[in-house]
Amino acid sequence: MKTPPLPLLDRPEGMTTHDYAFARLRQAIMVGSFRPGTSVTIRGLAEALESSPTPVREALRQLTSIGALQFLENRRIVVPRITPARFEELIALRIALESHAARRAVAHLSERQIERIVAIDDSIEDEIRRGDQAAALIANQAFHRTIYTANPDQIVMPLIESVWLQLGPILGIAMEHVTELYVVDRHREAIEALRRRDEDAVADAIAADIREGIGGFDQQAVARLLKLAA
Amino acid sequence: MKTPPLPLLDRPEGMTTHDYAFARLRQAIMVGSFRPGTSVTIRGLAEALESSPTPVREALRQLTSIGALQFLENRRIVVPRITPARFEELIALRIALESHAARRAVAHLSERQIERIVAIDDSIEDEIRRGDQAAALIANQAFHRTIYTANPDQIVMPLIESVWLQLGPILGIAMEHVTELYVVDRHREAIEALRRRDEDAVADAIAADIREGIGGFDQQAVARLLKLAA
């Protein structure tokens, strides 16, 4: 069991060791630092995070509950494997959830929030230009999250983040082998539709954004990526 | 902090204390044994479950991750409060998720599985006749779960179960004050549509089932229930 390097993360004053461990592991999985099928151990991660096992155990309970990791029958903990069919389910679910979330956010968005979303979209392009795919992934998520959390009563974000997390490891492989992951997007259409407060158009733009973005990987492409990572 | 009586649950040979604690607490929340806003403590639950605090701590990390419980800023753990607006978001999300899941299951359902679903629907009616609302809720969930899990690559069930869990406490109040919670349903239409392998009709029947079932509680009705429980 070799723990990959975990991307560093700021630890604010007063943040508990458990919260820090959880945030750091979650981030690592989200940006593809762990490959599908990778085994992890409590003590190995505790060492990498420079903590005792207790906070790591609790973080692992959380990570398994949100689909980022998986407890096996033999009690081992692994990064879930993914098949092309499951990838397709993840994309379809992402489309269902995010178009639903976008619809229900439209009525709540202020002009200021829309300008904020535009700024985030610009930052995605900066990151792409810079060649930093993980940062582009994070910025892309911030773009989507800022739209959906405009709805003050939304409860869908934890579900969406869980789907994003489950896509992390395969996207990590893709980021190593594909250079234009976030070039195609429909963010402009989404922003135009937000300005018009047109729920249908927003939902359609978000769905198209996902379908034509990472959803463009068909089953053959996913199988190829998985083979590359074996 | 008074722990309500936790419904008993079978503990199979070899089941870890943690898994038992988690399953028992999850079930209790699902069937409405805990009221919204109820505070829980690690030691209190450990005592009720006759275990040491460690397995309970880990179970609480899981339960908070799936929306069943909530860590507050002051580190206290509570059953989440719910507002009428959040209830409406839960219903809308349930409709979005479950009609999506039903659609994607249709192609996978065998005749035998459909007969199994019919049998579960009959058992719901038995439970209603018997006046056992918690058992009817569990059977209703089994009806839905059996449809959606026909899709072997589905990944949506943990998300659906999280929404069900978040509805548990308010439904617990409803079960105390309303006697006909599961009388209205559209299960027959859903079954007919499954037999015809008609994805649109299945999705419509599931959506209508939710909307006309517990979705029939409008914001005023929810507010009234919350007042009754205060």
Added chain:
DNA sequence: TTTCTGATAATGTGATCACAAAATGAGATT
């Protein structure tokens, strides 16, 4: 009466230990 202060109690956090369960590797047997 209300507000403030300080002591005490309650509750979550992290560390450590012992034990249970599963994996691994070496040697013996087929």
Added chain:
DNA sequence: AATCTCATTTTGTGATCACATTATCAGAAA
């Protein structure tokens, strides 16, 4: 060479303890 057995190692689980943080309560001051 393949399979089995057993000892050792690895890894997860549960218990317990001490400590940190937050809540509560009683008494004093305004």
